Amino acid sequence: MAQRVVIDPFTRLEGHLRIEVEVEDGKVKDAWSTSPLFRGMEIVLKGREPSDAYYLSQRICGVCPISHGHCATYGLEDAFDVTVPDNARLIRNIIEGAQFVHSHILAFYHLHALDYVDIVSALQAQPKEASLKRVQAKLQAFVDSGQLGPFANAYWGHPAYKLPPELNLLAVAHYLDAIEMQAKASQLLALFGGKFPHMMTCVPGGVTVTPDANMLGDALFRAKELQRWVDDVYIPDVLAVAPHYLDWAAIGKSHTNYLAWGVFEDASWDPSKRLLPQGAVFAGNLAVEEPDAEAVAEHINHSWYADGAGPLNPADGVTEPEYSTLDTDAKYSWCKSPRLNDQAMEVGPLSRMLVAYLSGDEKVKKLIDGTLSALGVGGHPEVLLSTLGRVAARALECKLIADAMVDWTTELIANFRNGQTALCVDAPVPDSARGRGMWEAPRGALAHWNQIEGGKLQNYQVVSPSTWNFSPRDDNGVRGPVEEALVGCPVEDPEQPLEIMRIVHSYDP
Secondary structure, three states, rough: OOOEEEEEOOOOOOOOOOEEEEEOOOEEEEEEEEEEOOOHHHHHHHOOOOOHHHHHHHOOOOOOOOHHHHHHHHHHHHHOOOOOOOHHHHHHHHHHHHHHHHHHHHHHHHHHHOOOOHHHHHHHHOOOHHHHHHHHHHHHHHHOOOHHHHHHOOOOOOOOOOOOOOHHHHHHHHHHHHHHHHHHHHHHHHHHHOOOOOOOOOOOEEEOOOOOOOHHHHHHHHHHHHHHHHHHHHHHHHHHHHHHHHHHHHOOOOOOOOEEEOOOOOOOHHHOOOEEEEEEEOOOOOOOOOOOOEEEEEEEOOOOOOOOOOOEOOOOOOEOOOOOOOOOOOOOOOOOEEOOOEEEEEEOOOHHHHHHHHHHHHHHHHHHHHHHHHHHOOOOOHHOOOOOHHHHHHHHHHHHHHHHHHHHHHHHHHHHHOOOOEOOOOOOOOOOEEEEEEEEEOOOEEEEEEEEEEEEEEEEEEEHHHHHHOOOOOOOOOOOOHHOOOOOOOOOOOOOHHHHHHHHOOOOO
């Protein structure tokens, strides 16, 4: 007999998400993803000065505000028809890179790892290192107090946990270290961005920060520190944990459609040459196509918005909230359902790395092929199209970006030493224009569309990564990517749906 299971709220530390599934014969038969929070920034921005979009859109998300700021800026620069100096490109890349590294460390260690790491099992380890003994004592004090804090409300002892106690303890130690590394990434970001989470410097036309020699040296030191930690801790942790969960390379496959708008500008300003290039993959055929922003349409039949003229491209999009009730047979989410070429698209690190890999990027191919070989599945990139693949792709992307930040900072230092110091150009606001910024947040494809009339924002529309991944069914009844990925998921105990958490957390809600 089918059983309905609801997880609400879903996220471990932050965010708003409700997941409902129907379990039958030990597997998920159907699923519904609900975003219970209305953001509404499209309404807030209407009628405002165009420059307000850069500042206000960062408030859409507390984890990836930098990406929203950059996306808004690129959309305005598209409308204003300006090209910024190369130093601004490098500084923006460094700021964005620091946010990506911060976010990926947060996602793996604090939002996702505890689906695989059994905290209580770590108490059974017999460590020899003094540092691990201290961590174990701290953990024991948590347990003895009865107040587990961030380690509460989990399914400790669940049979799906497979790590030995010693590896569980090591992961807990790195969980604590990762908090400090997030702080270091934030400090690097704030050097150029002014502050974090909401930066102040990457305005239309370039950047408003003027780095001196001390700032540049400090940035390079911090970038190398993050690079070392990713190399010495994050990547080894993933390689140590993954062999115990190789069965998850066959679980959690979605529609096998993948989208990336691309992120981290190349000197050519060509989206196909970004560090992580734009591209789309359809039906898992492992071939890259050029995505057309004009082919994006937002469906709302299952979303809490007033019914309109059918699916619209965001350039002409409408955001009219109209809440009724949560009914999985009708409307059940504040997320719209964006589609590309009428297809549901997965976005995120897996999409970006897959597009780069299939585009022939040598650095990405080396990272992915080396990891697949280390896990004993060399020559089979299709295993990436899974829950485990998303976890691995996030770690490998973090490595790629951490390396690139050192390169960008070194290049920026060389520019200033050679007298190349331009940072910003004038960006006058036109009376009438349209623009769009196609970019990436850590969680996936991000785009802002703007329409300016009389020097003010007449319309502003945002399609964020969560809108793609956690969308409800579209007007054709096709599930969103997370909903589809959950179908077929094994569930040993519906009262402790750890397996469901693994799939959903792999999308980093």
